[in-house]
Amino acid sequence: MEFFWYVVLMGILAVYIVLDGYDFGAGIIHLFLAKDEQQKKAITNSIGPFWDANEVWIIAAGGVLFFAFPTLYASSFSGFYLPLIMILWLLIFRAIGLEMRGQVHHHMWEAIWDKAFGIASLLLALFFGIALGNIVRGVNLGMVQNGVSTQEPHFFFLPLWNPTFSPQANELGIIDWFTLFLGIVSVVALTIHGANWIIFKTNSSLNTQLKNVVFKLNIVLLILVIISLQIWHFIEPQPFHNFVENPILWFFPIMTFVGIIGLFKVRSYKKDGHGFLFSTLFLVGGFASTAVSIFPNVLPSTNNVNPSLTIYNTAAGEYGLNAGLSWFFIALFLVIVYFVIQYRVFSGKMDDIGYGEH
Amino acid sequence: MEEMLFYDRMQFAFTITFHYLFPQLTMGLSLIIVYFKWKYLKTQNEQYNHATHFWMKIFALNFAMGVVTGIPMEFQFGTNWAKFSELTGGIIGQTLAMEGMFSFFLESSFLGIFLFGEKILGHKWHFVTGVLIMIGSWASGYLIIATHSWMQNPVGYEILANGKFVLTNFKALFLNPWLWPSYLHNQAASLVTSSFVVAGIGAFYILSQKNVSFGRLFLKTGVIFGLISSIIVAVPTGDLLAKNVVKYQPVTFAGMEGIFHTEKKGSEIVLIGQPDVKDKKLDNKIAVPNILSFLTYGNWDQEIKGLDQFEEDLHPTNISGLYYAYHIMVGLGTVFIGLMVLSLFQLIRGKLFETKWILWSLMFMMPFPYIANTTGWYTAELGRQPWLVYNLMRTAAGASPTVSSGNTLFTLLGFIGLYLLLGMLFLLLIGKIINKGPHHVELSTEKI
Numbered sequence: 101m102e103f104f105w106y107v108v109l110m111g112i113l114a115v116y117i118v119l120d121g122y123d124f125g126a127g128i129i130h131l132f133l134a135k136d137e138q139q140k141k142a143i144t145n146s147i148g149p150f151w152d153a154n155e156v157w158i159i160a161a162g163g164v165l166f167f168a169f170p171t172l173y174a175s176s177f178s179g180f181y182l183p184l185i186m187i188l189w190l191l192i193f194r195a196i197g198l199e200m201r202g203q204v205h206h207h208m209w210e211a212i213w214d215k216a217f218g219i220a221s222l223l224l225a226l227f228f229g230i231a232l233g234n235i236v237r238g239v240n241l242g243m244v245q246n247g248v249s250t251q252e253p254h255f256f257f258l259p260l261w262n263p264t265f266s267p268q269a270n271e272l273g274i275i276d277w278f279t280l281f282l283g284i285v286s287v288v289a290l291t292i293h294g295a296n297w298i299i300f301k302t303n304s305s306l307n308t309q310l311k312n313v314v315f316k317l318n319i320v321l322l323i324l325v326i327i328s329l330q331i332w333h334f335i336e337p338q339p340f341h342n343f344v345e346n347p348i349l350w351f352f353p354i355m356t357f358v359g360i361i362g363l364f365k366v367r368s369y370k371k372d373g374h375g376f377l378f379s380t381l382f383l384v385g386g387f388a389s390t391a392v393s394i395f396p397n398v399l400p401s402t403n404n405v406n407p408s409l410t411i412y413n414t415a416a417g418e419y420g421l422n423a424g425l426s427w428f429f430i431a432l433f434l435v436i437v438y439f440v441i442q443y444r445v446f447s448g449k450m451d452d453i454g455y456g457e458h
Numbered sequence: 459m460e461e462m463l464f465y466d467r468m469q470f471a472f473t474i475t476f477h478y479l480f481p482q483l484t485m486g487l488s489l490i491i492v493y494f495k496w497k498y499l500k501t502q503n504e505q506y507n508h509a510t511h512f513w514m515k516i517f518a519l520n521f522a523m524g525v526v527t528g529i530p531m532e533f534q535f536g537t538n539w540a541k542f543s544e545l546t547g548g549i550i551g552q553t554l555a556m557e558g559m560f561s562f563f564l565e566s567s568f569l570g571i572f573l574f575g576e577k578i579l580g581h582k583w584h585f586v587t588g589v590l591i592m593i594g595s596w597a598s599g600y601l602i603i604a605t606h607s608w609m610q611n612p613v614g615y616e617i618l619a620n621g622k623f624v625l626t627n628f629k630a631l632f633l634n635p636w637l638w639p640s641y642l643h644n645q646a647a648s649l650v651t652s653s654f655v656v657a658g659i660g661a662f663y664i665l666s667q668k669n670v671s672f673g674r675l676f677l678k679t680g681v682i683f684g685l686i687s688s689i690i691v692a693v694p695t696g697d698l699l700a701k702n703v704v705k706y707q708p709v710t711f712a713g714m715e716g717i718f719h720t721e722k723k724g725s726e727i728v729l730i731g732q733p734d735v736k737d738k739k740l741d742n743k744i745a746v747p748n749i750l751s752f753l754t755y756g757n758w759d760q761e762i763k764g765l766d767q768f769e770e771d772l773h774p775t776n777i778s779g780l781y782y783a784y785h786i787m788v789g790l791g792t793v794f795i796g797l798m799v800l801s802l803f804q805l806i807r808g809k810l811f812e813t814k815w816i817l818w819s820l821m822f823m824m825p826f827p828y829i830a831n832t833t834g835w836y837t838a839e840l841g842r843q844p845w846l847v848y849n850l851m852r853t854a855a856g857a858s859p860t861v862s863s864g865n866t867l868f869t870l871l872g873f874i875g876l877y878l879l880l881g882m883l884f885l886l887l888i889g890k891i892i893n894k895g896p897h898h899v900e901l902s903t904e905k906i
Contacts, residue, residue, distance in 0.1 A: 148574075152522075152566045156563050166535065167547060167550075170545075170546075173543055182865060185530075192527075192529075192876060195522065195526045200883060203887050251859060423552065434564070442568075
């Protein structure tokens with residue numbers, strides 16, 4: 101049962117990364133590449149009907165985490181207190197940027213909210229990468245000092261950064277060179293993803309330029325991924341042990357690899373949606389590979405005194421997990437129906453003013 | 459620790475108070491919007507469709523505010539109340555996860571379709587979409603109140619040796635005797651808010667001689683919905699809820715009513731008075747003898763336990779706050795019924811649109827249902843203190859063990875700043891929509 105809910109949780113998170121990921125990417129492109137009003141509108145309209153529902157996936161992930169793995173929820177949310185609250189503020193800021201911009205037609209008003217939307221998107225992409233880095237690296241669970249646990253074994257608190265900026269210091273912080281590196285990988289990957297979405301959904305004058313951007317950024321991404329495989333050893337001496345034991349799991353790294361190779365051909369695809377497909381493969385594959393490599397840990401402990409948090413020692417009671425099944429599949433079925441309806445109503449490319457009068 | 463708990467509680471109180479301003483409007487308003495669209499389908503009168511669009515625009519803005527201020531609520535369970543989440547997450551997480559899966563997806567998917575899809579869908583399907591949004595927002599309220607009811611009156615659980623609450627009966631969460639009276643009371647109250655807003659804006663249009671025909675439609679609709687809902691808030695839902703409090707939380711009831719000492723021959727009902735917690739008495743009291751016993755038990759001489767019957771340790775932490783919250787809610791509720799009865803009377807006589815003082819009153823009454831709903835929520839929450847889970851877990855035991863008070867204060871200040879900004883922007887935009895009027899609202903095909 102724990103394993104089932106773990107797969108559900110990871111599935112919901114993967115969907116969230118793919119869906120809100122293109123929103124973040126669109127925001128980053130909006131910030132750096134959109135030149136005129138028409139291009140800006142093309143970008144924001146392409147995510148217009150979707151971003152709200154995309155964001156619900158993180159609420160759903162939070163909900164499932166809360167009820168299926170309450171100890172993990174309590175531990176990580178209070179431990180990563182500051183960055184999580186800041187992520188909240190950024191999510192709010194990004195949403196109001198999108199909502200407010202078109203309400204008043206004044207160039208300064210529009211400029212302020214354009215920047216709010218773009219910068220919040222960029223920082224969110226960065227922060228989610230950093231968050232992933234923290235989970236991979238692990239934390240000082242129970243706050244061990246001099247070999248003695250000073251808190252309950254599964255609680256901790258991390259400040260934003262530590263003075264040495266090192267992932268192996270005694271006093272860990274949220275941001276160090278390792279987590280920052282993963283943050284940058286995340287920004288690059290989501291920018292590519294967002295570009296592919298815009299190419300897929302619009303006929304904007306940006307599209308040709310974006311195809312070139314994807315090609316260039318993809319080179320950067322490939323280099324970053326290769327480097328990250330190297331530095332992963334600092335954190336996890338045997339990153340592949342789960343893959344060695346269960347060779348079928350190589351599916352995910354291969355998926356990542358196929359995704360990144362496929363992205364090089366964005367300029368020559370017959371259909372504009374193919375690029376989006378490959379960046380989705382890359383994101384899902386990369387996320388799943390990471391999850392597989394630390395499994396069954398969900399939050400590794402960096403000290404020897406307190407055990408890592410696993411899906412087993414953080415799960416709720418067996419009865420509750422079983423009871424969750426009674427509603428989960430109904431809910432999931434409904435959610436899929438909604439998304440099919442939504443993406444069908446607003447299917448295809450949009451014209452200059454948005455979706456609709458086709 | 460004391461200080462941290464104070465900041466944690468302030469932060470939750472502040473963020474939830476601000477958050478609840480929005481869903482209390484949207485839950486009720488969704489019903490009124492569905493009503494307007496239904497009237498349009500039946501009569502083919504374009505005015506009803508314009509009314510649908512106008513209120514949908516206001517709904518959408520409120521909904522967006524509700525969503526962005528709602529996400530912090532879920533997060534705060536983990537960030538600020540980690541110990542509480544760890545121990546009870548297996549139970550309350552269940553209903554909260556259901557809220558995300560069942561209502562948020564429904565609402566957010568179909569809101570976009572409702573706003574931008576009228577031409578693609580046709581009017582019938584547009585109506586159906588509106589109904590789905592309403593179901594989503596009402597389901598959301600239901601699951602939140604289910605969570606809240608479990609904290610007020612825990613059911614279907616078992617406590618393990620390590621202090622963790624585990625679920626033993628899933629159905630019990632939804633058959634909780636606390637749940638249905640609270641839910642219906644809450645929904646009726648949110649319909650009161652939206653009715654007063656609809657009627658108030660109608661009155662504003664008539665008084666300012668702008669969009670007068672819409673003004674009349676809104677006023678009429680608002681008064682009819684407002685009268686029905688403000689009565690339901692009091693009888694039967696408020697009454698049932700109060701009887702629940704007497705049954706399950708007698709000490710809370712004593713605090714709410716300001717009964718410091720048990721009266722053997724039946725309790726009086728206090729209309730006005732200020733509790734003096736130190737000397738255990740009410741100052742400047744105006745009360746009617748024996749009514750409270752009758753309202754509660756249907757028996758004039760029934761004894762109602764006063765605070766003196768309970769150990770001081772179990773008394774509500776903030777008796778005067780609880781007392782005032784409750785009395786403001788009840789007092790305002792009475793005013794609402796009175797005003798709506800008068801309005802309906804004038805409406806039936808055909809004179810409502812000319813009765814200036816009622817129009818002015820309705821317009822200025824708009825903020826008051828918000829105050830009544832907020833104080834109602836405070837009554838429930840202050841009434842539960844000092845417990846987080848009634849009789850089982852103290853509030854002090856639920857806070858995050860590793861987060862320092864400085865960090866909580868920092869984020870509290872951040873939320874205050876951010877929400878001030880949000881509130882100003884919201885008022886600015888609502889003002890713009892109302893000022894433009896329903897004639898000019900088009901559900902455009904373009905989002906931004």
